[in-house]
Amino acid sequence: MLLHNRVNRKELKEKIKEDDTRRLTLSFYQYAHIANPSLFRDHLYSQFAALEVMGRIYVANEGVNAQISLPEANFEAFKEALDSIEFLKGIRLNLAIEDDGKSFFQLKIKVRKKIVADGLDDDTFDVTDKGEHLSAEAFNKLTDDKETIVVDMRNHYESEVGHFENAICPDVDTFREALKIVEDQLKDQKEKNIVMYCTGGIRCEKASAYYKHKGFEKVYQLEGGIIEYARQVEAKGLRNKFKGKNFVFDERLGERISGEVISRCHQCGKVCDAHTNCRNEGCHLLFIQCDECASNFEGCCSGECKEIINLPEEKQKELRKGLDKGQQIYRKGRSEKLLFKK
Missing domain, CATH: 3.40.250.10 (Rhodanese-like domain)
Structure with missing residues (x-):
């Protein structure tokens, strides 16, 4: 069995959009001491792929961190698979608040140095001794x-x-x-x-x-x-002390927790909390954009990027050749392109 996805990203995305299978989006994590993360990673992939799980999972010596979706019909089998792993038995599964099942479109399981990058180098710090x-x-x-x-x-x-x-x-x-x-x-x-x-x-x-x-x-x-x-x-029926929207790291980019909108469109200043990524693939900046600005800028963060997406595709590829934005896409509050940034 292949332990990695081999299908084109765009093809997978279109496939999940067209699929009407009822899917659940959920997340889970567990800090634990994993001696062989690579072996554990392959074990998870073989089990989860068989259950049509999609999403992003990180495995490290310090534990596992997962944001995934799967067919609702496979949910009980999925829980049984987790329960077969001693340190994941009975683990809490955080089901998404707002969910159309289109949050992920492929399965990626990666071995990392840590499941949450912390920049720490302290052998005396035990991550399992929590509050x-x-x-x-x-x-x-x-x-x-x-x-x-x-x-x-x-x-x-x-x-x-x-x-x-x-x-x-x-x-x-x-x-x-x-x-x-x-x-x-x-x-x-x-x-x-x-x-x-x-x-x-x-x-x-x-x-x-x-x-x-x-x-x-x-x-x-x-x-x-x-x-x-x-x-x-x-x-x-408790009092809700959370104001606004909960940002999530999948295709949804957010789920509403309360009725308040506490942020503004980064382009015009109108009350808004809808995150999006700039349509220019050479930019892909994450920012907040209202519907009116989305129309005026064609989903881009600036006039410059709007001009680029209207160029021939080959010209666009030439302009972004060699660019690696990586985590820069999340630096929305630091971009000089945005007039109403935080």
């Missing part, structure tokens, strides 16, 4: 205390469209930047309640272990992140 988990109800109660500090462990383009009330939102591009900035900001408040949150829990779990390692006394994390919080709030 205390909080349910949505416990989170609401603890954050009502004025002595509690709430910290958003996500990046600036995520918190810009949605965050919890009174949260500290670091103006950072990466998690590794946030770790040090938050530590410095709170160094004189180590005795206070420190409550962290992120999308699904994986970043704030590592952060909670790190801050415990650094001497913070009362470290907590929102269990299951924003995704699980929204589910519990709705199921239990």
Whole structure:
């Protein structure tokens, strides 16, 4: 059995768009000590490919991190596959809030040095020695205390469209930047309640272990992140302290958690929280764009990029030859092209 996808990306994308199979989008993670990540990676691929799983999974010595979709009909078989792996048995699965099943269109499982890049080189830091988990109800109660500090462990383009009330939102591009900035900001408040949150829990779990390692006394994390919080709030009729939209790293780019729109179109300043990627493949910048600007700029971040997408395809390929944007696409708040950037 092939342990890698061999089909053209565009072909796969069109196939999933046309497929009317009911699919579920979900995420899960687990910090654990994996001795042979490459072998574990191949084991996961063989099992998940057979169940028509699509998505992005990272495997490392420190654990596994997955954002995937799969046919609803295969959900029970998928859970059985997870339960057959000792450290994944009974793992919490974060089901998407807003989901049309078109979030992923191929299966990628990659071996990484870490499942969450942190820039740390400290052999004495144990990522499994995490802070205390909080349910949505416990989170609401603890954050009502004025002595509690709430910290958003996500990046600036995520918190810009949605965050919890009174949260500290670091103006950072990466998690590794946030770790040090938050530590410095709170160094004189180590005795206070420190409550962290992120999308699904994986970043704030590592952060909670790190801050415990650094001497913070009362470290907590929102269990299951924003995704699980929204589910519990709705199921239990709790007060929703999250304002706006939850940014997600798949084709959807976001799911609405509350009715508030707290950000603005980066091109005209109109109230808006719809992320998109610039249609110019040589740019592909992630930014916020309203419908009117999307029409005026033809889905691009600037007039320059609009001109480029209207050139012949061969000319476009020539212009972007050798370009590697990589994670630069997420630096939307830093682009000089955008007049109303954060």
